[in-house]
Amino acid sequence: xxxxxxxxxxxxxxxxxxxxxxxxxxxxxxxxxxxxxxxxxxxxxxxxxxxxxxxxxxxxxxxxxxxxxxxxxxxxxxxxxxxxxxxxxxxxxxxxxxxxxxxxxxxxx
Amino acid sequence: xxxxxxxxxxxxxxxxxxxxxxxxxxxxxxxxxxxxxxxxxxxxxxxxxxxxxxxxxxxxxxxxxxxxxxxxxxxxxxxxxxxxxxxxxxxxxxxxxxxxxxxxxxxxxxxxxxx
Numbered sequence: 001x002x003x004x005x006x007x008x009x010x011x012x013x014x015x016x017x018x019x020x021x022x023x024x025x026x027x028x029x030x031x032x033x034x035x036x037x038x039x040x041x042x043x044x045x046x047x048x049x050x051x052x053x054x055x056x057x058x059x060x061x062x063x064x065x066x067x068x069x070x071x072x073x074x075x076x077x078x079x080x081x082x083x084x085x086x087x088x089x090x091x092x093x094x095x096x097x098x099x100x101x102x103x104x105x106x107x108x109x
Numbered sequence: 110x111x112x113x114x115x116x117x118x119x120x121x122x123x124x125x126x127x128x129x130x131x132x133x134x135x136x137x138x139x140x141x142x143x144x145x146x147x148x149x150x151x152x153x154x155x156x157x158x159x160x161x162x163x164x165x166x167x168x169x170x171x172x173x174x175x176x177x178x179x180x181x182x183x184x185x186x187x188x189x190x191x192x193x194x195x196x197x198x199x200x201x202x203x204x205x206x207x208x209x210x211x212x213x214x215x216x217x218x219x220x221x222x223x224x
Contacts, residue, residue, distance in 0.1 A: 033212075033213075035215075040200070040220070041217070041218065042115075042202060042215055042216060042217040042218040043153075043202065043215040043218075045212070045214075045215070048212060088152060088153070092213075096143055096155055096158055097143070097155070097204070097213055098155065099145075099152045099153045099154075099155075100152060101151075101152045102151075102152050
């Protein structure tokens with residue numbers, strides 16, 4: 001399969017806790033992106049990390065990239081109920097995005 | 110960020126009919142657009158890459174005669190699901206990349222239900 005693997009597939013936490021999602025991929029990449037998708041809706045772009053970057057922050061989000069291990073992680077700190085959604089990593093290898101299988105995050109109030 | 114508009118947001122059609130979905134880049138020129146399909150509780154699967162003025166490139170397993178893609182201008186790509194069947198019911202999402210292909214911008218998606 002061209003798709004990457006994400007784990008966990010599902011994650012349930014309490015509001016205020018941190019959530020960590022991992023993504024592994026198979027091919028060389030130009031960049032890796034993380035998206036959020038609320039149920040039945042379109043995608044919301046969260047953050048892009050280039051292949052020569054190791055870590056990037058955006059608000060409560062922290063993304064790491066390890067190209068030697070072909071893996072990335074997304075950390076959401078101080079989670080909120082509104083963070084409940086599915087999260088996908090997507091690798092860009094020449095213009096087209098290949099999506100991971102996604103992690104469904106539930107944040108309980 | 111740039112805006113990509115997808116229309117319609119949902120459509121219900123009868124088996125055997127064809128449905129056209131439009132994807133427009135509103136404030137930039139998109140030399141490349143991508144079409145994805147997403148089944149319930151699954152990830153997005155790339156169907157095809159649409160290049161302005163040339164034939165689309167389809168991913169393995171995607172029937173090009175069933176999913177017709179036209180990218181006639183730098184701001185519009187269309188996906189036509191021909192002779193739709195219930196198993197074509199899915200969420201279809203387009204994305205557009207600018208000339209530098211630096212970031213993909215996604216449409217809102219189209220939920221197709223074939224009855």
